[in-house]
Amino acid sequence: MISPLAYIHPDAQIGKNVEIAPFVYIDANVIIGDNNVIMPHVSILSGSRIGDGNKIFPGAVIGAIPQDLKFRGEETTAEIGNNNLIRENVTINRGTASKGKTVVGNNNLLMEAVHVAHDTMVGSNCIIGNATKMAGEVIIDDNAIISSTVLIHQFCRIGGYVMVQGGSRSGKDIPPFIIAGRDPLTYCGLNIVGLRRRGFTPEMIENIHNAYRIIYNSNLMLADALKQVREEVPMSQEIEYIISFIENSERGIIR
Numbered sequence: 412m413i414s415p416l417a418y419i420h421p422d423a424q425i426g427k428n429v430e431i432a433p434f435v436y437i438d439a440n441v442i443i444g445d446n447n448v449i450m451p452h453v454s455i456l457s458g459s460r461i462g463d464g465n466k467i468f469p470g471a472v473i474g475a476i477p478q479d480l481k482f483r484g485e486e487t488t489a490e491i492g493n494n495n496l497i498r499e500n501v502t503i504n505r506g507t508a509s510k511g512k513t514v515v516g517n518n519n520l521l522m523e524a525v526h527v528a529h530d531t532m533v534g535s536n537c538i539i540g541n542a543t544k545m546a547g548e549v550i551i552d553d554n555a556i557i558s559s560t561v562l563i564h565q566f567c568r569i570g571g572y573v574m575v576q577g578g579s580r581s582g583k584d585i586p587p588f589i590i591a592g593r594d595p596l597t598y599c600g601l602n603i604v605g606l607r608r609r610g611f612t613p614e615m616i617e618n619i620h621n622a623y624r625i626i627y628n629s630n631l632m633l634a635d636a637l638k639q640v641r642e643e644v645p646m647s648q649e650i651e652y653i654i655s656f657i658e659n660s661e662r663g664i665i666r
Contacts, residue, residue, distance in 0.1 A: 426463070441474070444493075458486070458505040462493040462517070470500040477504045477529030479547060485511070492517040492535065503527040509548060522559070540577060552587065554609060556602075570656055572609060574602045584660040586626075587652055588619050596665050598627050611649075618644055622653055627666070633657065 416433035419425065423437045426445035436454045437443070443455070444463040452469045455461070459474035467473070474489040476482060487506035491497070494517055501521050506512040507529045515527060516535035524542040527533060531549045539551075540559035550568040551557070557569065558577030569575065570587030576596075585591045588606060590599040601623065606616050622644045626636045637654055644650055657664055 438474070456505075458488045460488050460490040462491060464494040465491060465497065466495075467497045468499045468501075468523075471497050472502045473497075474505050475502065477507050477547070479507055479529050482507050482529070487529075488512040491515045494518045496520045498523045498525075500524045501527075504529045506530045507547075516553070528565075534571070554605075556605065564662075567662055568656070568660065571652070572602055572605055574605055581665075583662050583665045584656070586623075586656050586664050588649070589623065591665055598623070598665060615647065615649060618647060619649055619653070622650055626653075626657070633664075 412429060413431040414433040417431045417435040419437045420439040422439040423441040425443050428446045429443060430448045432449060432451040434451050435449050438455065438457045440457040441455050441459045443461045446464045447461060448466045450467060450469045453467050454472045456474035485508045489503050489505040490512050492515060495515060498521060500523055503515060504513060504527065510530040513527060513529055513531050515533045518535050519533060519537045521539045522541040525539050526544045528545050528547045530547055531545050533551045534553035536554045537551055538556045540557055540561065542559055543557050543561040545563045546565035548566050549563050552569065552571035554572045555569050557575045560578050561575055562580045564582040567581055568584045570585055572588045573585055574590045575585065576592030579592065579596050581596055588601055590602050592599045601616065601620055603616060622640045625639050629636055631639065637657060640650065640654060
């Protein structure tokens with residue numbers, strides 16, 4: 412299961428039933444759980460914490476120090492959950508003193524050449540397309556789909572259940588449940604197909620649509636639009652998520 416041509420530091424902790432291919436490099440201060448597959452030429456560096464059932468493809472680098480000139484060698488981590496597919500040449504840097512960790516949740520697909528920068532938080536059940544690049548301290552909520560070659564500015568947040576058009580540049584937050592596209596990036600309607608696939612009922616989808624109709628099409632100031640959403644749209648977990656997301660946005664939402 413472990414190739415003699417791999418290098419594993421004596422202090423690294425390796426779980427059960429882990430396949431480690433030739434020319435893998437595993438540093439000290441690394442913890443790897445059970446049932447992982449680590450393919451050739453993967454580098455897993457100090458501070459990496461990897462859960463169970465992941466498959467890491469050739470050329471990936473996990474836990475490299477941040478590409479941040481403010482980094483001063485702090486003890487930080489890059490934490491990966493369970494059952495992720497991390498494709499070729501993906502890079503996941505560890506955190507800085509800001510948050511102390513970079514996190515990738517469970518059941519994600521990170522396609523070839525994705526970059527996850529320091530202190531970024533990727534949720535679960537996300538699909539991140541080829542060559543998408545996340546700057547530091549980005550947040551991606553659960554069930555997001557981000558197409559290929561998307562550039563995400565530092566501190567941006569991308570809501571759950573979104574679909575982001577390939578080749579986009581995101582400099583503001585993207586609220587949940589929508590399709591974001593065009594240049595500059597803007598609201599393009601609900602991610603109706605994605606919501607149906609995830610089991611949202613027609614009533615739930617209609618309520619979400621009505622909320623965004625007020626937010627984007629009423630010509631009201633954003634605070635007034637959210638007030639009208641509260642007054643006119645039946646409150647639910649989904650509507651509360653939309654309102655909270657927008658009210659807590661630090662960079663502002665795409666328009």
